[in-house]
Amino acid sequence: MSKYTGLITNYHATKPLFYQHVDLSTRPLVDVSLVMSDLVSAFDIDYATGVQLDVLGKWIGLSRTVSAPIAGIYLEFDKEKVGWDQGVWQGPFDPDEGFTDLSDETYRTVLKVKIAINNWxxxxxxxxxxxxxxxxxxxxxxxxxxxxxxxxxxxxxxxxxxxxxxxxxxxxxxxxxxxxxxxxxxxxxxxxxxxxxxxxxxxxxxxxxxxxxxxxxxxxxxxxxxxxxxxxxxxxxxxxxxxxxxxxxxxxxxxxx
Known part of the structure; x- marks a missing residue:
């Protein structure tokens, strides 16, 4: 039921088809209104997650994707899991860095600091x-x-x-x-x-x-x-x-x- 069906007068409230017609006609409007009201919290930096947080990052001016050193793959001496027969030899054209996405919580912290810097x-x-x-x-x-x-x-x-x-x-x-x-x-x-x-x-x-x-x-x-x-x-x-x-x-x- 939509909130508009509660406004039907007593005379029409006993008419099932009239009731269903009003509900069918007004339910999309109610659903759109609820979705629009949810956008406020969905894009609140304290509660936003996933793609909503990515959109905030675009507005603020800082991407979730960052360049980070590649670790745990190339051969290194005296280090577990990347020693002999474990690590991969780094070739002349193999990159030292790759791209990674920050988690929601870390990205949220970075965005908050960026907002502060923008308004400092x-x-x-x-x-x-x-x-x-x-x-x-x-x-x-x-x-x-x-x-x-x-x-x-x-x-x-x-x-x-x-x-x-x-x-x-x-x-x-x-x-x-x-x-x-x-x-x-x-x-x-x-x-x-x-x-x-x-x-x-x-x-x-x-x-x-x-x-x-x-x-x-x-x-x-x-x-x-x-x-x-x-x-x-x-x-x-x-x-x-x-x-x-x-x-x-x-x-x-x-x-x-």
Missing amino acids: DGQNDTIPYILDKALTGTGIKMAIVDNQDMSISVWLVPDKEYFLNITERLIFDSAMNDGEIIMIPDGFLPSQYGVNPVDRLPAELVWVIKNNYLTVKAAGVRLREFITPSDGYYFFGFDVENDYIAGWDNGAWEENF
């Missing part, structure tokens, strides 16, 4: 808001440091809220604030504390970061360094406590990403 006013004080909004839910936080010599440094730290599950957060907060004892639920699996959080990032996201798809900088400004904590969630620093730097027992020395 070029001021340093607006960069944190741009990055925080674009990188929400990715597991990373980034800071752009202006070195005052036409170069920038990019700081990348894991987002502790992303890597620690709810139970661990409750335990941590309870311990820090002398709260009540937190009961461990059945089937609880602790996080991999022995593994650097940066090493747990998806390989595709790491490739996107290393190829500067998430770097915000003005034209003519060079990238001096891209660093991350060697362990944990903070860089080490004296007398500084913020989202990126912490002191003893929490901060770690920097290393190139």
Whole structure:
């Protein structure tokens, strides 16, 4: 039934043929209206998938298809699965790079950063808001440091809220604030504390970061360094406590990403 059949008067409501005729005539209009209303969410960057996300990429100006190094095929020494009798010899005309399509989630993140870059006013004080909004839910936080010599440094730290599950957060907060004892639920699996959080990032996201798809900088400004904590969630620093730097027992020395 369409919404128009509910407007039929009592006199005609008992006439089956009249009822069916109105329903048949108005149902296409209702269906078209529903499809049109669904287009808003279908092309919302937070919910779009597949070809809808590809269309958004065309509007924004960034394709899903990227050029990436070919790995895991050509012969390499001291590397599993591409050693003797496994890897293929790379000939003189074999390419070093191929084309691949980014997954929906990674492509969505890249598009959000691209939107932010397209709308950026070029001021340093607006960069944190741009990055925080674009990188929400990715597991990373980034800071752009202006070195005052036409170069920038990019700081990348894991987002502790992303890597620690709810139970661990409750335990941590309870311990820090002398709260009540937190009961461990059945089937609880602790996080991999022995593994650097940066090493747990998806390989595709790491490739996107290393190829500067998430770097915000003005034209003519060079990238001096891209660093991350060697362990944990903070860089080490004296007398500084913020989202990126912490002191003893929490901060770690920097290393190139």
